[in-house]
Amino acid sequence: MKKELSIRLSLLGRVKLFVAGWADAYANLFSLYLGEKVSTGHVMRITHAVVAFMVLVFSYCSNPLLSMLFLIWFVLTLLDCKKSGVH
Numbered sequence: 001m002k003k004e005l006s007i008r009l010s011l012l013g014r015v016k017l018f019v020a021g022w023a024d025a026y027a028n029l030f031s032l033y034l035g036e037k038v039s040t041g042h043v044m045r046i047t048h049a050v051v052a053f054m055v056l057v058f059s060y061c062s063n064p065l066l067s068m069l070f071l072i073w074f075v076l077t078l079l080d081c082k083k084s085g086v087h
Helices: 002-034 040-058 064-084
Strands: none
Touching: 002 040, 040 064
């Protein structure tokens, strides 16, 4: 039981390291594109806003309530970006 638990924790640790490495590489790509250092948190917020915008624009919704939810999601991501200092 104890060995199994330590294997799971090490697997979880490896996954966290993989995701952190991927996020840092993604942040470096944004930094190269924008010409200034961009933190990983800002990159994730920008990506979240881009995904919300793409869903809002490119989804065909005959239901106006669903379209309104997508709009609210997009506005909330923009407010989160503004609150965190993304400019």
